[in-house]
Amino acid sequence: MAKLYSKECPCCGETFQTTRIDKIYKNSLHQRSYNNNKQANKRKLLDRLNKPINATYKIYKEMLGNKMSTRIPREFLKGKGANLRYFSHVTSIDGVPTNMLFDIAIIPEGTIINLRKIK
Numbered sequence: 046m047a048k049l050y051s052k053e054c055p056c057c058g059e060t061f062q063t064t065r066i067d068k069i070y071k072n073s074l075h076q077r078s079y080n081n082n083k084q085a086n087k088r089k090l091l092d093r094l095n096k097p098i099n100a101t102y103k104i105y106k107e108m109l110g111n112k113m114s115t116r117i118p119r120e121f122l123k124g125k126g127a128n129l130r131y132f133s134h135v136t137s138i139d140g141v142p143t144n145m146l147f148d149i150a151i152i153p154e155g156t157i158i159n160l161r162k163i164k
């Protein structure tokens with residue numbers, strides 16, 4: 046008789062017996078459930094970051110319209126729901142490190158934010 050291994054399923058913590066030492070999950074349903082949960086948790090984590098970033102970008106684009114740049118009061122942008130602390134990267138504009146949200150430069154000028162589209 047083949048040797049039986051006692052394993053603990055990562056999805057539910059249930060103990061099961063198997064003759065295969067490399068078996069991880071109780072069965073394929075448990076494996077699928079575990080992987081689906083793992084992916085859903087990753088997605089939730091990314092959504093928490095992406096949602097405010099995408100919302101802020103949408104507001105900036107709306108403010109810019111067809112213009113290459115626009116100056117908007119900081120408080121007005123906040124009122125619209127923009128989160129001014131979010132940016133995707135920093136780039137050098139005229140030698141000054143500037144926060145960017147994708148293709149839009151966020152240039153603070155006191156109480157005003159100068160939004161500038163960068164090609």
Ligand SMILES: [Zn+2]
Nearest residue numbers: 054056057075
């Ligand atoms: Zn399980």
